[in-house]
Amino acid sequence: AQSVTQLGSHVSVSEGALVLLRCNYSSSVPPYLFWYVQYPNQGLQLLLKYTSAATLVKGINGFEAEFKKSETSFHLTKPSAHMSDAAEYFCAVKEEGSQGNLIFGKGTKLSVKP
Amino acid sequence: EAGVAQSPRYKIIEKRQSVAFWCNPISGHATLYWYQQILGQGPKLLIQFQNNGVVDDSQLPKDRFSAERLKGVDSTLKIQPAKLEDSAVYLCASSFSTNQPQHFGDGTRLSIL
Numbered sequence: 001a002q003s004v005t006q007l008g009s010h011v012s013v014s015e016g017a018l019v020l021l022r023c024n025y026s027s028s029v030p031p032y033l034f035w036y037v038q039y040p041n042q043g044l045q046l047l048l049k050y051t052s053a054a055t056l057v058k059g060i061n062g063f064e065a066e067f068k069k070s071e072t073s074f075h076l077t078k079p080s081a082h083m084s085d086a087a088e089y090f091c092a093v094k095e096e097g098s099q100g101n102l103i104f105g106k107g108t109k110l111s112v113k114p
Numbered sequence: 115e116a117g118v119a120q121s122p123r124y125k126i127i128e129k130r131q132s133v134a135f136w137c138n139p140i141s142g143h144a145t146l147y148w149y150q151q152i153l154g155q156g157p158k159l160l161i162q163f164q165n166n167g168v169v170d171d172s173q174l175p176k177d178r179f180s181a182e183r184l185k186g187v188d189s190t191l192k193i194q195p196a197k198l199e200d201s202a203v204y205l206c207a208s209s210f211s212t213n214q215p216q217h218f219g220d221g222t223r224l225s226i227l
Contacts, residue, residue, distance in 0.1 A: 046216075046217075106155050107156050
């Protein structure tokens with residue numbers, strides 16, 4: 001069965017520092033991968049998605065993620081953190097053979113210190 | 115375009131009571147999803163509709179949960195009777211098709227006393 005593992009339930013960075021949120025997946029077929037962001041008391045917003053085109057995917061708000069098949073990883077990065085980036089981030093994989101069901105990781109809460 | 119609308123935003127009930135949530139997807143979106151998000155976890159799919167038909171309800175606890183999308187537009191999710199472990203945020207999402215990105219509503223936060 002497919003799964004997603006997010007390393008670190010809580011990451012704290014200083015404003016202006018590099019953001020790195022880790023995601024590893026398990027899949028027997030080329031996966032469709034997603035990063036979503038969730039602000040307090042809100043739903044999830046799509047940041048970016050990988051659908052077997054370019055391995056480096058650029059998303060909204062300056063985020064990007066790189067698909068590395070050899071490492072089964074899809075880590076999310078942003079060169080310079082902003083206070084407004086503080087939120088919870090979820091990595092997800094589209095369930096193979098499904099009609100669109102997403103399997104989510106447990107999430108990583110990002111804190112940004114001034 | 116208007117986003118996915120959910121109501122109510124918050125609901126507090128006692129165990130064994132019943133509760134219903136409502137979702138209005140983005141206009142034109144054929145696929146509708148209900149997810150359960152327990153505190154500290156990622157969302158888990160409960161049920162998926164394609165128009166007014168159920169595509170996947172394998173993780174829906176059918177002894178107490180039910181959902182419908184009679185006219186292929188808005189949808190309701192019901193819990194009867196509620197248990198303490200049903201305390202969670204219930205998220206509705208919609209997409210134009212199963213291969214398109216899902217758009218999420220703000221969710222309904224359910225607390226069971």
